[in-house]
Amino acid sequence: MKILIKNGILVTLDRERRVFTGDLYIAEDRIAAIGQTPQEADLVIDASGQAVLPGLVQTHVHLCQTLFRGQADDLALLDWLKKRIWPLEGAHDEESLYTSALLGCAEMLLSGTTTILDMETVHYTEAAFKAIEKIGIRATSGKAMMDAGEGVPSSLQEDTDTSLAESLELYGKWHGAAGGRIRYAFAPRFVLSCSPRLLQEVGEVARKYGVLIHTHASENRDEVRLVEELTGRRNVIYLHELGLTGPYVVLAHCIWLDEEEKRVLAQTGTQVAHCPSCNLKLGSGIAPIPELLEQGVNVTLGADGAPCNNNLDMFKEMHLAALIQKPLHGPTSIPAQKVVEMATLGGARALGLEQEIGSLEVGKKADVIVVDLREFHQLPEDNVDIYGKLVYATRGSDVTWTIVDGQVVVANRQLLTIDTEELRQKCNQALRRVKRRAGLE
């Protein structure tokens, strides 16, 4: 299919960071022309008064948790996990997980996220892959690995060999599926719920296959203290010694780091997924993002799971990522353009997809969003920095079109790939079923 997006403000994020009014032409799954384009197309989108951007990339979400939005408010991380989220995750069935994943993807596609790095729960990960395949988002995902730790419900406990074998089986089946739109990542949950053997073997297997590792690190002060008691090491140093640092490793949060840990992240090229709304809501802290950026760490953004933010809207994350540093480091720290770069190019790089997505350039995958700039909360429009407008005044609901892999997934704010009314009903039914099973009614 040929798609012509006409007369939009193209925020290219290309090497020169060009921003100009013009046309963008999509042929099949690729961006085929920018600026001077053919005018014949199967679909013409009038983007006058709207921005055209590369699709946003979230590098830390949990689709399996979307059903639990609002089920774990006002708790700190370890209580949030042990009292609410783990029992709920363990009570999923295949259909509830599918519904949860669809709901999360629907919300993100409608608000401009085209690519995610996702961590599932221990069981039924295949259902999430099926939802991803159906709805049309680009995703790197993997089952959560949990073979140790205190307070883990029996429904989520697994042994090391089973965890590795199931992960490898899912990798074999789903890595490269849907024409390459779906990829696999190994996802040991965090140090406190993984044995050293599991972590070490994940590192070895990931290097052998060239597959991403996605885990949490140093989100919360109690977590960091418990890791030190358990291992005698700072969290990031422990991961480093087990082989879980490097460009193929994405660590979510990284709030409580000492100077040596920051240096290790920078020297190894480890990727950091910053989740500001989650970090604020769980009272975890404010990650030292300006210092990490200064040392050359690639910092990317994610909403984390729906029960800890409570929206998966990347515009909210961009807004907060810029704001929360300013009282500590001054109003010029992390300017709006840098935040948009983190949400696009940075995310693409973290996933090893910088040749394919993250900017509007000829030859790249056609992951493109159109964002209305004419809503009252954005006006007036003259002489306003486009990055500032996107980060400080724009909302996810201003996204009008979302195209992934050359497929129109959202048109005029309507999601095309699923029955949205059915999803509305099914998510309520599924949550009731899961809560009953978890004993949390």
Ligand SMILES: [Zn+2]
């Ligand atoms: Zn998380």
